[in-house]
Amino acid sequence: MSLRLIQTIGRWTFAEFFRSWIGWISLMGFALLNGLTLSMMLWETSNPLLAGQGVELHRVLLPKYFSTMNLLLLMIIPALTMNSISGEQVSHRLRLYQTAPLSSATVVLGKALGIAYFLGVLLLSSFPLIGMLNWHADLEWTRWILGYVGTGLAGSLFITLGIWSSAHSRKPLTSWFLATSTVLCLWFVGAAQGFPILEALSPLPKVQEYLDGWVGLLDTFYFFSLGAFFLYHAQDGLSAKRHLSGRSWDVRLTPTLWLVVLLMGNILVSRYDRYWDHNDTRPFLSEESLYLLWNEGNLLELVIDLEESDFRYRQITNHLRTIELSGLETPVTWLSASDRPPSKERGVTLILKNEGQEDRTLLLTSLYPEDFYAGLKQLLDPRKKYLCFTQNGGEPSLFDGTSPNGFGLLTEELLRLNYAIHIIDPRKKIDQPCDLIVVAGRQTPINDEWLDTHLEARSAILLLDPATVGISESWLNQSGVQTKDDFIIEVNPNFQVYGNPTTLLLSQYALRQHPTLALANQSLLLSEVRSVSMIEDNTQTLTVELLHASPQSWAETNYSSDTPSPDDADIVGNVPILVEVSSLQSGTPTPKMMVMGTSSLIQNSWVEQNPHNARVFIQMLQNLLRDTRPIPDTPRDTKIQMTTAEVRNSAFFSILLVPGLIGILGVWRRTDG
């Protein structure tokens, strides 16, 4: 196998793309779609919803941009690779390679290299867009380079898979179908949570780590080992093309054995997986760990028994630096060689001090972030708060992260913050521990007695959809809350989103001063909201209206009318949306219940557009649970916000100028040739 020959075949394969229109059309199409997706993302940054906030560049926009680029490659590459072997066979040019003094491996590697060159050109065509982003916001160079590395590795994997399918197909169309379906399967099985084998096989989680700015040993090993497997099997397929009369089963089984070896290799490497983080100031410990430490850090002590030569020494110093940067003062003891008991295994011992009780200890021998978190959780888990959700008769939309009405995105956030979640059915007895009940958009009626019984012992959040019939009006009135079958109409365009008067944008102005709830510079986005007001003459409780729409708004009861307008039956101006009910039994007001006129606060579609919705919900939880833990904020990120004119200019640049220039270059080269 000669490198020079591989290069020769590679250069030829690359040049072949541009000898016909295929290369130019693919390149222009890629640039156009890439520009289109980026423009759509940038258009979001000019969304009035994000007034003063902008979109997080490195955490949101860049990974989303590269993810879309990966999806484009996933569709394009099988079309580029389908001719690599089977196309040569159909056009009888395979004989050129079969009769030359070349090995099958040389041909396969040469073909892969040529298509990889083309992939490089495709990625190169997106450079001007990255330059444009850098023009508008300060891009971290490591992040976009890692984005390209991840995308390049994923693209290369798709190439090897495409060549593999081409080598095993007789017709290019079969090859395209096989490659596309395999790549799609591999890609999307990565989204299947809870199936570790499927996740291990998929490039999706690996690419995401690159896009998040991490370089993992396992991720890199995965790309190289799976790519090598496909190439090995491809050269085997190319050799098999000489065997028109078929090959024996033992030869066909060899790749299967290799696949088993490959999977075992991946499992082995995962045991010793290490990460390289490009940014030293980024917390190495996960946010989940920090949250646990914030809560219990004063009761926790770390005893470190590691030598400098130990690789875990670097890990623990990294963790300690993160803890220090987070403003925590967790006591740390370093054991010297003389302190160390002779037979004890080395590592870090976590000691949880319990007043009046025996200390609980746990020795951590693996200090990778996830292991550190698992250790903290094991020690501190009994202290977590339990949330009991009920919505449409206990349907599991709480774990649905994809449909617009699901609550999956909120659930992820809650689990990340170490809350335990149960789904309860009000028709049955609650067996699980339960600190707080959340009734979200429930349509099946809940019995008043059930509510009385269970809310006596714990607090609750009620999120009411306009269509909700789950909680009786009389029970709400008795609790000091009044709801009506109405829709809030917001006529002030400054507080609407997308020009829709039933989609409300609420900022700090709309929130009454409160010890727990705060919006700071953030906004809330709510859709189809009903009014929730307080009944002042209730002496059992203290009721406070916390959030309201603008003075120009009103709550329309006759909402089926073609020309809705405020009338006597409607609440007009500053329509209340959120009410807090506090018990006065202990003398001082104790928050017992919060009622909001919409469950859109925590629906996926709105949380995705405005993560602060979920944050406000967590603040509501903490208010009722009297939980004073700070909500950990994600690391600070550069934000990008563009004016409508800037978005228009960038769209012109990325949709018209870059693809147009490629097209002109293509026409010039083709006609010149």
Add this chain to the structure above:
Amino acid sequence: MLQIDQLHFSIHSTPILQTLSFSLNAGEIVGFVGNNGAGKTTTLEILSQCIVPTSGSITWNGKDVWTADDYRRSMGYVPDRLPLYPNATVRENLLYTAKLRQLQNPQLRVDELIEEFQLSSVSRSPIRTLSKGWRQWTGIAQAWCHTPKLLLLDEPTSGLDPSGRQRFDSWLRTIRSEGTTVFFSSHILSEVEAVSDRVLWIEDGRLIEGNDVMWTIQCVVELPDSSINETLQNIDGVTDIQIDGTCISLSCHPNIRPKVAQSLVEFGLLEMRRIR
């Protein structure tokens, strides 16, 4: 030089070639004739290593061709469908082949080939724009790129005009004189016989051979002469010579036919066909 023994090839238990055995010696031109579907192309594909035979052996200078390092370096192949890239020019195709063959100075060699095969007028034209004849010459130049010791040609003259065929015959004789072995197939008997040292006949995947096989052949010449009879009688194995004006009939072994054809060239051989 090249020894083929008991070559057998079948697809899904349908035999295509059966117990094929023959040898090719250095510096000879061997024609390979048979009807459509007789197995000519399959034999050439196996000899060029595009197909692995079901059984049998092929040795090159005493070594198995599948393990002999130098076999592919010493062999050139012009298949029936040429392995040319249609969007690339003649020069680019030849240069790519020269590089794949790892020649020392590929550019220089391509210049030589273009001159040798008179391709300079089309050297910068994409293959897709060329006539069949030009493509055929490019394919032959491609196979000749590394000056192989063994040249395998499958229907090499298809697409060539009469003058092109003459030029091709003359080129074959030149490379034979330089020591190259040529093995080429055709279904046009006279074309093969005019240039070959010997001819192998294949029918239904088997070679027709044996000294007892005699064919009756009828030839038509343009310039009949009284010396024709003497010329033919001087060829060993030719019997039953009958001359009727420009029409000559005779009996001979199939392997003798090339010699008969070559001896009749000076009398203006127009046609030669087997009667029975």
